[in-house]
Amino acid sequence: MSKKILVISGSDRNGSFNTQLAEQFVNAFKTQGHESALLDYADVPLLSQNNEYPTVEAVLNLRNTVKAYDAFLFVSPEYNGSYTARLKNLIDWLSRPEVEGDAQAPTVINGKKAAIASAANSTYGKFVRKNLNELLAYTRMNPMEHEGLGIRIPVEAWQTGSLLLDQEQQEQFNEFVKIFVDYIEK
Ligand SMILES: Cc1cc2nc3c(=O)[nH]c(=O)nc-3n(C[C@H](O)[C@H](O)[C@H](O)COP(=O)(O)O)c2cc1C
Numbered sequence: 050m051s052k053k054i055l056v057i058s059g060s061d062r063n064g065s066f067n068t069q070l071a072e073q074f075v076n077a078f079k080t081q082g083h084e085s086a087l088l089d090y091a092d093v094p095l096l097s098q099n100n101e102y103p104t105v106e107a108v109l110n111l112r113n114t115v116k117a118y119d120a121f122l123f124v125s126p127e128y129n130g131s132y133t134a135r136l137k138n139l140i141d142w143l144s145r146p147e148v149e150g151d152a153q154a155p156t157v158i159n160g161k162k163a164a165i166a167s168a169a170n171s172t173y174g175k176f177v178r179k180n181l182n183e184l185l186a187y188t189r190m191n192p193m194e195h196e197g198l199g200i201r202i203p204v205e206a207w208q209t210g211s212l213l214l215d216q217e218q219q220e221q222f223n224e225f226v227k228i229f230v231d232y233i234e235k
Contacts, residue, residue: 059125
């Protein structure tokens with residue numbers, strides 16, 4: 050059955066390898082007959098409890114977008130052994146009640162299925178994958194029981210600017226797509 054899968058890059062770097070990987074996921078999901086898009090959240094401000102309510106329009110729009118999706122794939126660089134600040138900020142907003150003081154109400158991400166991939170250096174993003182997985186569980190999402198896909202950024206990519214997966218990485222990517230789609234179709 051066709052699902053709606055939102056893909057979220059943790060990087061806003063121009064030419065980001067993680068955003069390139071995220072775009073490859075969007076294409077792979079679409080090829081398999083699912084609806085998929087890359088989330089643009091450049092307009093989401095830094096969360097401060099001084100400006101949380103009334104909630105700014107950018108966050109209201111973000112929540113409406115997120116509500117419409119069945120599942121989420123986070124694709125994040127590793128910054129000092131963890132996820133990026135902008136990704137944490139996004140998840141913090143999504144983890145908050147829509148109505149002030151209504152802490153028992155479900156949030157727009159409660160119970161939503163999710164998984165993680167990362168393009169990183171010699172760590173293959175293992176620390177960001179572990180920490181992000183814990184954050185997803187903490188915010189009561191439904192993360193897949195899987196270590197996530199770790200892609201080592203090839204040396205040539207830093208010269209060309211393009212993240213081209215080699216054959217082994219492509220096979221790992223395809224396998225991960227299969228496992229994730231099986232998970233969200235259950
Ligand atoms: C603040 C900062 C911390 C970083 N820490 C790590 C790290 O812990 N592990 C790693 O593999 N790469 C680290 N890097 C390098 C990033 O993986 C690299 O810049 C990568 O290209 C970022 O992903 P992007 O191309 O999607 O923006 C760090 C980069 C920055 C800016």
